[in-house]
Amino acid sequence: MIKAHGITKIYGSHTVLNGTDFTAERKKITYILGTSGGGKSTLLKILIGALKPDAGNVIFEETDITQLDRSELDPFRKKIGMLFQHGALLNSLTVGENISLPIREHTRLDENIIKIMVKMKLELVGLRDFEDLYPAQLSGGMQKRVALARALALDPEVVFFDEPTSGLDPIVAAVITKLIADLNKIQGITCIVVSHAVEEAMRIADKIVILYLGKVLVQGTPQEIRSSLDPLVQQFITGSPDGPIAFHTSRKDFREDLLVE
Amino acid sequence: MKKFVGYLGRTFIRFLQDLSSVYYLFQETIFQAVILFTNRKKLEEARLLTYVNEIGTQSLPLVLTVASLLGIAMTVLISFQLKDVGGYSYIPGLVAVGIFREMGPLITALIVTGRVGAAFTARIGTMKVSEEILALETMAINPVRFLVVQRFIGLLCSLPALTTLANFTAVFGGFLFGSTRLGIRPDTYVRETLDVLTFTDIFSGMMKALVFAVIIVMIGCYRGFIVEGGAEEVGKATMVSVVSSTLSIIVFDTVMTGAFYG
Numbered sequence: 413m414i415k416a417h418g419i420t421k422i423y424g425s426h427t428v429l430n431g432t433d434f435t436a437e438r439k440k441i442t443y444i445l446g447t448s449g450g451g452k453s454t455l456l457k458i459l460i461g462a463l464k465p466d467a468g469n470v471i472f473e474e475t476d477i478t479q480l481d482r483s484e485l486d487p488f489r490k491k492i493g494m495l496f497q498h499g500a501l502l503n504s505l506t507v508g509e510n511i512s513l514p515i516r517e518h519t520r521l522d523e524n525i526i527k528i529m530v531k532m533k534l535e536l537v538g539l540r541d542f543e544d545l546y547p548a549q550l551s552g553g554m555q556k557r558v559a560l561a562r563a564l565a566l567d568p569e570v571v572f573f574d575e576p577t578s579g580l581d582p583i584v585a586a587v588i589t590k591l592i593a594d595l596n597k598i599q600g601i602t603c604i605v606v607s608h609a610v611e612e613a614m615r616i617a618d619k620i621v622i623l624y625l626g627k628v629l630v631q632g633t634p635q636e637i638r639s640s641l642d643p644l645v646q647q648f649i650t651g652s653p654d655g656p657i658a659f660h661t662s663r664k665d666f667r668e669d670l671l672v673e
Numbered sequence: 674m675k676k677f678v679g680y681l682g683r684t685f686i687r688f689l690q691d692l693s694s695v696y697y698l699f700q701e702t703i704f705q706a707v708i709l710f711t712n713r714k715k716l717e718e719a720r721l722l723t724y725v726n727e728i729g730t731q732s733l734p735l736v737l738t739v740a741s742l743l744g745i746a747m748t749v750l751i752s753f754q755l756k757d758v759g760g761y762s763y764i765p766g767l768v769a770v771g772i773f774r775e776m777g778p779l780i781t782a783l784i785v786t787g788r789v790g791a792a793f794t795a796r797i798g799t800m801k802v803s804e805e806i807l808a809l810e811t812m813a814i815n816p817v818r819f820l821v822v823q824r825f826i827g828l829l830c831s832l833p834a835l836t837t838l839a840n841f842t843a844v845f846g847g848f849l850f851g852s853t854r855l856g857i858r859p860d861t862y863v864r865e866t867l868d869v870l871t872f873t874d875i876f877s878g879m880m881k882a883l884v885f886a887v888i889i890v891m892i893g894c895y896r897g898f899i900v901e902g903g904a905e906e907v908g909k910a911t912m913v914s915v916v917s918s919t920l921s922i923i924v925f926d927t928v929m930t931g932a933f934y935g
């Protein structure tokens with residue numbers, strides 16, 4: 413179980429997260445939804461210990477990971493996997509080397525076993541023949557699948573996904589969504605997904621957390637979210653351009669801004 | 674005036690911050706290098722020779738070309754000065770000492786900064802921007818061990834070797850010019866050179882090369898690690914990296930020349 417409590421992060425005068433609280437249950441899929449620029453990626457970086465919050469804590473298996481320094485974080489990081497938004501594969505290594513990298517680093521397995529493991533992970537994402545290619549030779553969707561294979565290399569307990577389906581065609585997006593659901597169902601992996609794909613979340617999530625202005629607007633099962641009477645929630649899940657969430661995020665008055673010179 | 678003082682103050686503080694960060698990176702690099710050398714499997718995977726090849730062997734054509742031309746140019750200039758007083762017999766010694774003590778290590782380090790230091794910053798900066806470094810950290814892989822240590826050891830081996838080869842090539846350039854154009858007898862030239870050169874000349878050149886290697890790796894990698902943003906920032910960081918290592922190399926060169934011979 414991962415429990416975030418009162419997470420606050422301030423950049424200069426801009427408060428990105430303002431006391432975010434939520435819990436992600438073990439062996440469940442938790443979707444964190446929010447508008448673009450709403451602090452989702454910042455929250456994710458705090459959850460994996462890459463960023464320190466200005467206030468609040470993140471509890472993973474009774475340890476507050478925000479208090480750990482870099483070397484103390486390593487045991488935690490060996491239990492998690494992370495799928496980055498753009499894959500973040502190492503461009504100088506082949507697909508196979510990328511996936512075997514964490515295995516080589518953290519285990520003393522025989523070379524042949526590593527080879528078999530790489531093949532298994534690639535088979536899982538449907539790219540078994542692509543071991544010897546470099547990431548630059550793959551399409552964006554394929555890179556993401558390879559990145560997912562790498563995230564799964566050490567059989568993590570928890571996998572974090574940063575916008576796993578953004579920028580992909582509908583079929584690949586559906587494939588990735590199904591992979592997330594299968595990972596959870598078949599292997600019992602806890603999945604924490606940061607996204608703005610409402611439909612996909614409604615389909616596979618056990619729990620949805622909606623972030624708005626750095627705070628948790630609502631959290632609950634997809635049914636609870638759907639039946640929420642809050643106009644903000646309704647606007648978000650229906651994707652309506654009209655409603656309490658304004659399209660304009662400019663902080664200055666338009667008229668004043670034009671007349672200023 | 675107030676603005677100017679403020680600017681100076683901020684620059685100085687930033688300089689101190691950079692200095693302490695580079696020092697931290699250096700410490701971490703040494704620590705990780707020790708760990709690497711105690712782990713046989715990781716040592717094999719680190720492919721140190723690839724880096725020596727990339728940094729050293731591939732710099733060789735450029736370094737040797739520049740060194741031979743430098744040797745000739747120095748001989749031409751010195752002979753021009755000594756012509757009137759008939760002191761041609763001093764040429765071999767002057768050229769050898771000038772090259773071994775000063776020009777050889779300095780020019781080699783500057784070439785390597787431009788060729789290799791810039792590449793370190795660009796490479797690591799691009800990895801930082803595309804979240805590859807964050808990905809390494811998330812996989813509990815120490816980025817310093819994965820990215821800096823091989824480059825550090827590679828350059829620590831390559832730069833003294835390159836410097837030695839550059840020194841001999843430059844002296845040989847001077848020898849060719851001196852014996853063919855200035856009419857100094859080849860055997861006299863060689864004897865004069867060997868008479869003047871001392872062990873300290875060679876040793877000080879090596880020490881300089883080692884210090885310059887540390888400067889190039891540390892500044893090159895550090896500038897890459899602190900990149901934030903996009904391609905524009907990677908370009909800027911590369912520029913700053915080359916400028917600051919060039920400057921640091923020249924400062925340290927002066928200090929070390931002073932320390933050895935002052």
